[in-house]
Amino acid sequence: MDEAELIRRAQEGEHAAFATLMGLYQRRVMSLIRTFIRNSDDAADVFQEIWLRVFMGIKRFRLEATFYTWIYRITVNRCITWHDQYGRRGKLHAKPMENGEEDDDWLERTIYLQGIQTTEASSDRHKAAQLQKIWAAVETLNPKQRLIFSLRYQHGLQVKEIAEIFDMPEGTVKILAFRAVRQIRDKLKEEMA
Amino acid sequence: MSATWEPREGDWIEWLDGTLEPQARARFQRWLDAHPEQARDMRELQELEADLSLMPLPAVDEELMEESCRRVMASLDNSQPAPQRQRATLVRLQRWAWLPAAAAALVLGVVLGRQGQLTRQPLAAHGIRGGATNNVDGVVEVSTATPSRRTLDVQDLAVDARSGVRIRLQETSNYEINGSTADVDVQNTLSYIVRNDREAERRLTAIQLLDEHCSGDGVCQVLIYAMTQDPVASVRREAALALQDDQQDAMVRQSFLKMLVEDPAPELRRLAQGVLEEQGAASAQAQPVGR
Numbered sequence: 001m002d003e004a005e006l007i008r009r010a011q012e013g014e015h016a017a018f019a020t021l022m023g024l025y026q027r028r029v030m031s032l033i034r035t036f037i038r039n040s041d042d043a044a045d046v047f048q049e050i051w052l053r054v055f056m057g058i059k060r061f062r063l064e065a066t067f068y069t070w071i072y073r074i075t076v077n078r079c080i081t082w083h084d085q086y087g088r089r090g091k092l093h094a095k096p097m098e099n100g101e102e103d104d105d106w107l108e109r110t111i112y113l114q115g116i117q118t119t120e121a122s123s124d125r126h127k128a129a130q131l132q133k134i135w136a137a138v139e140t141l142n143p144k145q146r147l148i149f150s151l152r153y154q155h156g157l158q159v160k161e162i163a164e165i166f167d168m169p170e171g172t173v174k175i176l177a178f179r180a181v182r183q184i185r186d187k188l189k190e191e192m193a
Numbered sequence: 194m195s196a197t198w199e200p201r202e203g204d205w206i207e208w209l210d211g212t213l214e215p216q217a218r219a220r221f222q223r224w225l226d227a228h229p230e231q232a233r234d235m236r237e238l239q240e241l242e243a244d245l246s247l248m249p250l251p252a253v254d255e256e257l258m259e260e261s262c263r264r265v266m267a268s269l270d271n272s273q274p275a276p277q278r279q280r281a282t283l284v285r286l287q288r289w290a291w292l293p294a295a296a297a298a299l300v301l302g303v304v305l306g307r308q309g310q311l312t313r314q315p316l317a318a319h320g321i322r323g324g325a326t327n328n329v330d331g332v333v334e335v336s337t338a339t340p341s342r343r344t345l346d347v348q349d350l351a352v353d354a355r356s357g358v359r360i361r362l363q364e365t366s367n368y369e370i371n372g373s374t375a376d377v378d379v380q381n382t383l384s385y386i387v388r389n390d391r392e393a394e395r396r397l398t399a400i401q402l403l404d405e406h407c408s409g410d411g412v413c414q415v416l417i418y419a420m421t422q423d424p425v426a427s428v429r430r431e432a433a434l435a436l437q438d439d440q441q442d443a444m445v446r447q448s449f450l451k452m453l454v455e456d457p458a459p460e461l462r463r464l465a466q467g468v469l470e471e472q473g474a475a476s477a478q479a480q481p482v483g484r
Contacts, residue, residue, distance in 0.1 A: 015269050022262055027250075030258050034251040044261045048454055051265045056473050134244065153245040159210075171203070178206045185241050 004063055011059050018058070022051055025068060028155065029075050035150045036079045036143070042086070050078050066164070072157075073165045076147050083143045137187035145180040152177050200224060209238060268453055268462060380407045384415040387432075393425040400428065404435035413439060417448045426458040433461065437468045446472070 001017075003024070009017035030047055037043045053074050061070060138149060144166070151157045151165065159177070163170040200208075200221055207213040208221055225232040386399040400419055403412050419432035433452060439445045446469070453465035 015266065018269070019262075019266055022265065026258055026262055027253055030253045030261075031250040034253065040254065040257055044257055045454075047258070047261045048265050048268075049450055051262075052268065052450060052453060055265075055269060056469050059470075059473060130244065131248070134248065149245075153248050154250050156246075174206045174210070175202060178202065178209070181238060181241060181245065184245070185237055188241070 003067060007058065007061065007063060007067060010055075011061070018055060021067075022054075025071050026051075028068070029071060032072070032075050032147070032150060032155065033079060035138075035146065035154070037082065042082070046078055046082055050075050053078070066161075069161055069164050072151065072155075072161075073167075076151075076165055079147060080143055133188060133191055134184060137184040137191075140187055141180050141183060145176055145183075148173060148176050149180045149184075198224065205235070205238075208235070209242060264454070269466075380409075380412065383407070384411065387415050387419050393423075393428050396423065396425070396428050397431050400431045400435055413442060413445065417444060421448050421451055426461060429456065429458070430461055430464065433464055433468070437471075 001020075003021070006017045006021050010021055026047075029050060030043070033043050033046050033050075037046060050071075054071060057074070061067070138146060141149060148162055148166070151162050152159070157165075159170050159173050162177075163173045166173065198220070204213065204217065204221055208218065213221060225235060380403070383399045383403050387396050387403065390396050390399070396419065400416065403415065413436070416432045416436050420429050420436060423429045423432065429452075433449070436445050436448070449465045449469050453462055453469065456462050456465065
């Protein structure tokens with residue numbers, strides 16, 4: 001069954017079709033959330049809320065539009081709202097909440113899953129260290145830039161698609177992405193100095 | 194090339210992503226040749242871009258994701274359309290029904306005031322604590338309900354069905370308020386009851402009165418509080434019903450989402466889903482844009 005058919009069925013209220021759609025995109029959504037929210041409970045809450053929003057809005061979704069950019073848009077909007085509500089108060093890098101697990105190991109896990117063995121060849125160790133430095137610099141970006149960075153370089157989206165997600169001109173996306181790269185470069189330089 | 198030419202930010206971006214026009218590219222290259230420091234800067238950016246494009250997606254906690262998906266599907270499977278609103282406990286009044294009566298009261302007040310018949314008396318004269326009183330035709334009106342008093346314990350709370358605009362709140366001892374629900378102090382008292390009264394029945398009635406007669410952000414916030422925080426399901430339900438027509442408010446939508454995900458009562462989760470779906474359909478009609 002193709003995606004359009006799944007969407008049609010989900011629009012008619014078929015939960016199984018919606019579950020299949022969720023299966024197709026859940027990893028991308030969760031990955032984007034995790035670039036933003038460290039606390040695992042918060043990430044899970046936001047993830048659920050996003051999919052409930054997708055479910056609520058799917059009846060209004062027009063099939064001629066791109067489904068995944070629509071899901072990305074909902075995710076991006078929710079992440080920014082979350083940041084406005086909690087991130088600015090320091091929760092972004094704060095200690096875990098009552099039941100939340102502050103996941104500081106996710107980057108190490110990512111490096112491991114990428115097959116970069118930090119204990120073996122020195123080139124791999126260097127690569128892993130470089131990734132950690134880059135990520136530390138990424139975390140200094142503002143929310144919008146960080147999301148644009150993640151969509152462009154980690155999720156591999158085109159500028160046009162990112163522009164659609166953020167509802168902004170392509171030129172603006174290019175400028176924000178360029179400034180993000182320059183800021184990361186400056187942070188890395190500072191680190192080296 | 195002009196000696197003073199400097200590349201703009203856009204030139205740097207187009208150079209990096211390879212979309213600069215050949216002529217402009219040549220000009221930029223000449224500029225870089227003449228500015229070795231900037232050329233080094235450009236190389237660094239190019240190298241970093243190459244590194245960045247190899248950045249992996251963050252590793253996802255599979256267990257967490259699967260559990261979250263299960264919860265989403267459980268929320269949806271437990272949901273059905275919202276029930277029709279039911280109100281039998283109070284006489285339903287039109288939202289603006291109090292206006293003619295209030296206007297009449299105002300005219301009466303002006304007339305009596307001119308005749309010098311309105312007298313301000315200390316509350317103690319009526320055995321009432323707090324606020325100022327007017328005694329007109331034997332009706333004691335108290336304009337201050339001291340809602341901040343934590344010991345407030347209202348025994349009787351009812352709409353005067355005859356006038357439709359007065360409420361009576363009676364405390365165990367000698368506390369009585371007869372006022373218009375248009376009075377902000379009375380609204381505050383009702384809000385206080387919703388948040389603090391020990392008796393669920395009174396909280397419920399206060400919600401109904403607020404919904405019937407009062408409006409504004411403050412009322413909305415109190416209803417959101419009751420809908421999401423009250424320990425009794427019937428009170429949460431009443432608050433949700435009072436708010437279901439205010440879906441254009443982002444906080445209200447958020448509260449219904451919260452109810453859908455977190456409320457322990459399946460009936461209320463179903464109600465929230467129905468309300469959100471209804472709102473979705475209304476938005477689609479109002480704004481026929483697919484995304």
